[in-house]
Ligand code: FPP
């Protein structure tokens with residue numbers, strides 16, 4: 195049960211003996227704990243698995259706190275974000291506290307596990323940097339987009355699956371590959387939901403990514419499908435506060451050119467690959483996690 199991880203994380207923060215940090219920490223919404231679910235499904239819920247999952251979740255929380263500052267987000271998981279409620283400085287420092295405590299705990303683990311997780315944090319930081327750079331101007335570089343997704347999101351899922359496999363003495367490479375496919379598909383679907391979900395479900399304005407500067411896969415495909423004049427128009431809307439008509443134009447052109455369907459098919463192919471890997475070793479629970487991902491409301 196993921197609540198054991200919630201308790202562990204809270205006890206880690208309590209150990210720091212700082213009421214300010216604890217109060218801020220308690221404001222954070224609990225989240226889905228997908229990485230914990232992966233570790234538990236692969237390795238079972240041993241104490242070791244709880245310890246590893248808690249460090250991974252603290253790193254993930256830290257990265258989201260920093261990401262919300264970078265993106266200027268006002269909500270997270272449907273609630274007001276810490277940067278919006280308490281300011282950027284508090285959000286950054288709470289992120290640093292969670293991140294440092296997670297690394298402190300990692301020193302108690304095997305060097306093999308510590309290396310895999312710390313390497314993933316390097317990748318996710320490089321991925322965030324790439325995301326910031328790619329968002330600075332309109333681009334249609336699918337390869338750069340996919341590499342950034344892998345680094346920003348899939349690397350920590352890949353590491354979680356690999357570490358789970360090490361704890362359970364299972365095939366590291368196979369589970370790593372599964373986590374990587376799942377992670378890339380997860381972020382692709384997240385990017386699709388930004389287009390297809392209404393703003394109430396999403397907790398942020400519709401087409402928020404494009405307004406923020408993020409050119410995700412459906413926009414890359416859309417650009418490729420448009421004529422010269424339309425391409426220029428799309429570019430002129432990038433990073434702009436969109437009027438209702440402009441947003442409707444983007445959505446209409448996306449519908450006409452079936453770009454969301456194309457992007458979704460790509461995410462689905464990765465998920466199917468992940469399911470095949472798990473079916474080959476009889477890991478039905480992990481196939482189900484992958485299946486549930488493509489069935490998210492969109
Ligand atoms: C969310 O992306 C962001 C990430 C998954 C990774 C962010 C990584 C960092 C800020 C660097 C690492 C920092 C530390 C302290 C470990 P998104 O903005 O596309 O998704 P969203 O819609 O959930 O905000």
Ligand code: MG
Nearest residue numbers: 261262265267
């Ligand atoms: Mg963000």
